[in-house]
Amino acid sequence: MLRRVIPYLRPYKGLAIANNGCAILSLAFAMSYPALTRRIIDEVISGKRGDLLVPITLALVGAFAFRELFTSLRIRVNNIFEQGVIYDMRRDLFAHLQRLPVSYFDSRSSGDLLTRVIEDVNSLERVLIDGTEQGVVALLSIIGALIILTRTNGVLTLLCLAPLPILVGGALWYTLTAHRRYRAQRQASSAMNALLMDSLSGVRQIKAFGRQSHEDARFRDRAEDLRQGTLGVMKAWAYYSPAMAFAASTGTALVLGYGGHLVIEGQLRVGQLVEFLLYLSFFYEPVGRLHSLNQMIQSARAGGERVFDILDAAREPSDRTGRLPEVIRGDVRYEEVRFGYGPERVVLKGVSLHARPGEMIALVGPTGAGKSTLVNLLPGFYIASSGRITIDGHPIEQVELESLRQRISVVSQEPFLFNGTVRENILYGRLDATEEEMVEAARAANCHDFIERLPEGYDSRVGERGVKLSVGEKQRVSIARALLKNSPILILDEATASVDTATERLIQEALERLMQGKTTFVIAHRLSTIRRASQILVVRAGEIVERGTHDELMAIEGVYARLARIQNTTFIEESFEKLAGQI
Numbered sequence: 164m165l166r167r168v169i170p171y172l173r174p175y176k177g178l179a180i181a182n183n184g185c186a187i188l189s190l191a192f193a194m195s196y197p198a199l200t201r202r203i204i205d206e207v208i209s210g211k212r213g214d215l216l217v218p219i220t221l222a223l224v225g226a227f228a229f230r231e232l233f234t235s236l237r238i239r240v241n242n243i244f245e246q247g248v249i250y251d252m253r254r255d256l257f258a259h260l261q262r263l264p265v266s267y268f269d270s271r272s273s274g275d276l277l278t279r280v281i282e283d284v285n286s287l288e289r290v291l292i293d294g295t296e297q298g299v300v301a302l303l304s305i306i307g308a309l310i311i312l313t314r315t316n317g318v319l320t321l322l323c324l325a326p327l328p329i330l331v332g333g334a335l336w337y338t339l340t341a342h343r344r345y346r347a348q349r350q351a352s353s354a355m356n357a358l359l360m361d362s363l364s365g366v367r368q369i370k371a372f373g374r375q376s377h378e379d380a381r382f383r384d385r386a387e388d389l390r391q392g393t394l395g396v397m398k399a400w401a402y403y404s405p406a407m408a409f410a411a412s413t414g415t416a417l418v419l420g421y422g423g424h425l426v427i428e429g430q431l432r433v434g435q436l437v438e439f440l441l442y443l444s445f446f447y448e449p450v451g452r453l454h455s456l457n458q459m460i461q462s463a464r465a466g467g468e469r470v471f472d473i474l475d476a477a478r479e480p481s482d483r484t485g486r487l488p489e490v491i492r493g494d495v496r497y498e499e500v501r502f503g504y505g506p507e508r509v510v511l512k513g514v515s516l517h518a519r520p521g522e523m524i525a526l527v528g529p530t531g532a533g534k535s536t537l538v539n540l541l542p543g544f545y546i547a548s549s550g551r552i553t554i555d556g557h558p559i560e561q562v563e564l565e566s567l568r569q570r571i572s573v574v575s576q577e578p579f580l581f582n583g584t585v586r587e588n589i590l591y592g593r594l595d596a597t598e599e600e601m602v603e604a605a606r607a608a609n610c611h612d613f614i615e616r617l618p619e620g621y622d623s624r625v626g627e628r629g630v631k632l633s634v635g636e637k638q639r640v641s642i643a644r645a646l647l648k649n650s651p652i653l654i655l656d657e658a659t660a661s662v663d664t665a666t667e668r669l670i671q672e673a674l675e676r677l678m679q680g681k682t683t684f685v686i687a688h689r690l691s692t693i694r695r696a697s698q699i700l701v702v703r704a705g706e707i708v709e710r711g712t713h714d715e716l717m718a719i720e721g722v723y724a725r726l727a728r729i730q731n732t733t734f735i736e737e738s739f740e741k742l743a744g745q746i
């Protein structure tokens with residue numbers, strides 16, 4: 164873990180040195196306190212040197228002032244240092260997360276990832292704040308105190324070291340067992356946050372199904388796991404910390420007992436004993452701090468493990484050097500493409516197709532046939548296990564993903580809008596578009612009028628996932644976004660949700676404009692769309708079983724012809740349902 168964290172500390176070497184320098188200076192001034200106290204007791208009080216009282220007291224005040232001055236500086240430097248490290252780590256984590264393949268997110272919950280980016284990074288932060296400097300200062304303090312103690316009185320020093328084996332043994336037990344408990348606690352926290360995220364996104368469904376009590380129970384279970392996990396961590400600490408403090412105190416008691424005896428015997432002066440006891444606090448107090456630090460380290464180990472688990476996950480390929488030309492025609496070929504979501508989940512079983520520039524390819528087929536999977540390979544969301552996909556003759560697996568995705572727009576069935584303004588959402592298509600270009604795209608997508616009617620026009624906020632807009636409005640905003648992007652290839656997952664006829668007409672018009680001159684793959688649900696397609700590909704169980712235009716497919720009297728003949732249907736799915744079991 165340390166090896167992984169060190170590169171993050173490296174850029175702040177200067178700050179780390181300054182931080183530790185301030186801590187050492189502050190410690191040095193603090194360490195003058197026992198010596199000055201001894202002088203006051205032995206020289207001033209016992210030796211009746213009233214003239215020394217004021218200078219020594221002033222020296223003590225001065226030492227305290229410098230101690231706090233350097234503490235203040237240390238806190239400031241340390242804050243800058245630690246926040247810098249955490250900022251870098253979060254930035255890297257977010258950048259890395261964004262570059263992970265889609266498949267990574269298929270098997271992880273957003274709540275878990277959120278917990279890792281926020282909470283687990285925080286547990287690393289605690290170690291950085293306290294660890295780097297507390298650890299160094301505590302060690303220095305222990306070493307310094309031991310040197311002074313040995314020089315003051317060797318026998319008393321040996322006595323004060325008597326509890327050391329217990330302290331070391333305790334620390335070892337804690338270190339070896341705490342990690343497991345922290346890991347369980349972090350996992351419980353992730354599980355609770357995952358459920359929380361899920362239920363917040365599904366709040367409408369929860370209400371619609373009246374499942375509040377059910378969700379309460381599920382949340383209680385997760386919160387209970389977290390409570391037990393946290394209590395487990397705290398219980399161990401509740402035993403460990405006081406036990407260690409007690410062991411340390413026995414050392415002080417031994418010193419006091421034997422030291423008292425030496426004073427009675429006249430072998431030690433009172434001031435020397437008090438000095439020894441004060442220096443002893445410079446030994447035991449940092450030992451206690453090292454225990455707290457150990458606790459933080461164990462928590463950070465569990466957190467860091469989860470943070471680096473993300474950073475270790477393989478990114479989407481970034482070593483591709485190929486770039487598509489600035490202007491492409493949009494000629495797309497799939498050659499014997501096979502793909503599976505796992506060895507047992509083979510979805511595409513050797514698909515070949517050729518979409519010529521400007522053609523509209525309609526993909527139809529029963530649910531789960533592999534239509535979405537087929538189009539998801541084109542922008543490289545998933546990588547084909549064999550076969551080849553080319554755009555204008557360039558194999559896509561050699562093309563830089565950014566260059567590839569710039570040429571492809573995806574408009575999905577349930578458009579996702581970001582929680583921002585309408586303007587920001589449209590500009591997402593092309594960040595440097597001018598106001599005129601944006602409004603032009605909105606007009607072409609038939610959404611300018613309704614946007615103008617919103618209370619704040621283009622600056623109206625759409626809410627999370629665009630909840631403040633109707634389905635039809637969201638669709639048109641997402642079409643405007645794609646229009647602004649204006650890429651030569653378009654993937655369109657046609658909406659199955661029925662909207663009123665007027666809205667449907669507006670959406671259809673917008674889509675017509677969007678598709679103009681573009682090679683379009685439509686996962687088609689409407690028979691009206693399918694009939695106009697240049698090619699219809701009927702996908703079944705991962706294979707293209709029929710292909711051709713509407714007329715050609717009607718002529719061969721296959722599956723498509725039977726589907727298309729079903730009367731009174733708008734959506735192809737209705738035909739599939741009516742023919743269920745027969746095709």
Ligand code: ATP
Binds near residue numbers: 508529531532534535
């Ligand atoms: P629909 O019309 O219902 O959207 P589809 O034809 O688009 O269906 P796909 O979404 O491509 O079908 O799914 C094909 C198969 O792959 C299904 O059996 C589905 O369960 C599986 N599948 C889809 N996405 C994933 C995924 N991310 N991980 C694992 N399996 C998946």
